[in-house]
Amino acid sequence: MTEQPATTNPTGPADPHPATDATTEEFADWRRLHPLTPAVAGTYLLGLAVLTAAILIYRSVPGWIIWLSVLPLPILVTLYEWLRLRTTRFRVAGGRFELHTGVLFRSRRSVALDRIRNVDATAEPVGRMYGLTGLRIGTGENASDSEALALSPLGRAEAERLRASLLPRRAEATDSPEIASWTPSWIRFAPFSFTTPLLGLAAFGAVYEGLDILGVDMDRQVIPDLVGRLADFPLPLVIGALLLALLVIGTLGSVLVYAETWWRHRLTEDSEALHVRRGLLTTRNITLERKRVLGVEVREPLSLRWAKGASVEAVATGLGSPEDEQNSARGTLLPPTGNGLAWPVAARVLRRSAFPIDAAELSPHPRIARRRRLGWAVGWVAAPTALLVGLGLLLTDVLIHIGWLFAVVALPIAVLLALDAYRNLGHGLDPEFLVSRKGSASRHTTVLRRTDIIGWTIRRSPFQRRHGLITLSATIAGGTGAYRIPDADQDEGVELADHALPDLVAPFLVDTKRD
Template sequence: MTGETGIARASTGLADGEWHRLHPASPLLRGGLAFLAVLGIVIANLRERLAEFLIPVFSPDADDAFDTGFGDWRNDWANDPIGGIVSHGWLGWALLGLVVVLVAIIAGFWLSWRFHSFRITDEAVEVRSGILFRSHRSARLDRIQGINVTRPLFARLFGAAKLDVSVAGQSGNVQLAYLGSALADGLRADILRLSSGARAARAAAGAGGARGPGAAGPGAAAGLSAAADADATTDAAGHAGTEASARSRTADLLNRRVDEFLAPELDPALAPPESVVHLPIGRVIGSTLLGGWTIWLILMIALIVAGTINGWFWIWFSIVPGVIGLASYAWSQITKSLRYSIAGTPDGVRIGHGLLSTANRTIPPGRVHAIEASQWILWRPFGWWSVRVNLAGQSISANAESQTRTIVLPVGTADDVRRVLALMLPGEPGALDALVPAGLTGRGDDGGFEPAPRRAAWLHPFSWRRIGWAEREGVAALRRGVLSRSLVLVPLARLQSVAVSDGPLRRMLRLATIRLHTVMGPITPRVPVLDAVAAERAWAHLAGEAIVRAAGDTSHHWGLAAIGAADPARSSEAEVGEAGVGEAGVGEAGAGEAAVGEAGVSGA
């Protein structure tokens, strides 16, 4: 889907600048589950006392046994609060208090929902929340780095989904938890359409055109039209619902929930089939079993066997919990990789995964700062690789969720890696054809890489032949590793700075280290050893090329390219308008100057 068709997609009507509320089940999904869990634990712990209380109600002859059952417990509130309540005749007050607590909790949930609202404007995504202490979060559209749609299992039962807007900067994300499942996907498309620069471009191109005083522009008109259609559809559905029986409405609801559970995370109509990578379940299970955690599992099992043989039964209490934890980790890795798919869409790369709890995220063009393809040694006989990225705004914590969001290919072949890299670095179809194969498995000067000299073997005796770097069409490729092979690709348009460093030992061997600074993330782009003269030459080349590439980069306004494909004249007018009123042009020039300054300081 390209051109005007790619931009003027159907709108949800929520990106109209007005405040809207979330899904009515949002309070229950956010905090109610914890309350239900606590209530379940309390009931489970008091089930015996509840049974003793109910037995004499339905069996009066059991009064004596009931009274004897309380015995010494009746005044011991710590051990048996129900016994104390019954013995003091406070049962009615206790039930009344329980009702009051439940009503207060329900009222709190309702107030939380009423005071939690959001709006989408031409500038930002804003969220207001809080009853006593109010908060107002805002995510600027030009800072959006990606949008994630997550559907936990319990939320899917309500037909709800969580939309997470990632922006540049740490802890700056904005969450809309929760929305209707279909609305979440539609609203993501609306936000991406606004952040792509398409609306500003269309407004600049259409300035002075024949529009009435009350006209709001194509984007807003589309939104209002879609909103009107949605209202009409809602009215029609409501009218039909009044005529249908309760059984048919229930069957329709169940059918919709089943369809949502079985629907793919990625709509096949959004991308050509050849751009999509799917993972066979056998590869997912095999790669998980051959992961690094397997070594720890084997060691733990060996300790358990040795302890059992020698009579050290205490070792079960120390090791078995660790074995259970590793098994749970392996199961979670498998389930997260099931139904995995990745595809290119008009608004960026869409990645989906999950079996029961599902998630899909969209990475808009121009948001990837570094890409790494890595291969664990146990994967080498099968030719498997994984791919992860550095994105601005992603969390630097080591928790499972943040690590999962950095992975764009859990396990794939070399062909899968090339297809994923083509999606992540579009625009240069032949630039990486020679770099990628040589970067994945090559050595020395294969593929035009500049290798480390032989004397680097003193510091890296096993991997010095793998170490090297190359640059093609604005992409720097860094290669290293022998036990765990690694190829890092850095788009120079988003390079922050370049640093050359050496220590006493490296100076004695006439070696140096090159470090490419990007946004913080799991990837550290660096060449550990290189000839000192070659390192200085590489530093100068990369710093200069980064300035040129940053000055000409317009990938963050991918909507302009779509308009240009449909009408080149309007595209040029839109670019003039963007340069005149937007801040993106100034920001890009500033980024280029910052790269020069940082490169000079780092190199010095």
């Protein structure tokens, strides 16, 4: 067994008021996870074992195989959880949070309380049955969930007290001003998601796999029989019915997912932090320090724009690796809702009475940027069309017809998306914020506080150099790390960077003029 040295995160300024309240003193001695830790894993595995046994019995599998298939995993996992309970301990002492974990490999971690950026409390369905919850502690590191500071499970009351201890004076007050709260009308935005048809396909796949596990011969019995029955109906009617079924099932699935994730959502604020509570079966309670919120991003996928909706995410430090979907979800302040709520909420998070710069006031990009996007659109359609036609010349004429049909259908769509992408390009500055907008299939409007921009990256491809375009990337110590402003006019883009961060850009402008 090995031990890792204690580590702290060097990012961010120290809190000038270290925690010394009674809540912190309560956790000065070493504490352990809740004694029911093995029971939580055992409950999950019990359900899995019962399902596995039922399937094996249905398929007339011998009894000894059933026992060997069902028993080992619950026993081993329960034993592992018991060992994890015995080897995990934590405390808050001397202005630091200390965590010792590890069954096979021991890890000792220590972090100053003033480095803790947020605390995510999550209570999953089985844990809620036992009155338990878990904590994930964000320290500003781009860590994955497996590397993060995590305690699970804890008693609900103990978790709330520890959360208050880790974020002194930042725990949510009962009278915190409310920015937005759940209403059932939000559910109407659930189907306007790119995942809706995918959920329908997933449902068909799950039914197929489930019946196959139960021994139903899908490939040689069910599917041929179904195709034979549908052959009596016109092909367009069959395709339309299948697509309708796909959308109906996908819509039902998206509504259920939306309700599970965002039911009882409540966004509140105080002078120190933003607080998000949400969830139906799995509840989450997330606290983001105000001083770690560097801006906001309003997201409008194309399908959601048709419904006049948008969602709001915080651009913040301490949420973990931006590639991790769970970390991205921690920064979501408002789920897909109407524009009439999303934009005022984004302004409120920025502590403004209105959004910094209206979309109509953003500076447009040169028209050559439109030609560039149209070129991309034609290229994306031409490449697969050429491939299909080429294969058709070698194999069968059917592929040639498919290729031309693809081009006729896809080219107008690609051109419309390219024109929309150009219309959505824009940027602007106000005395406090940088605002940029880009995208078509998923339009993003990003607002960054100018004082939080720590650098600029300027890139030019050969095409951009020839037409006087540049791509600016504002670098910050949070969110995705860099936010792009693509295909801006060279002079306007450099002037924008200079005004947004003059002390950094000005020396390079002098050198450029000398050249």
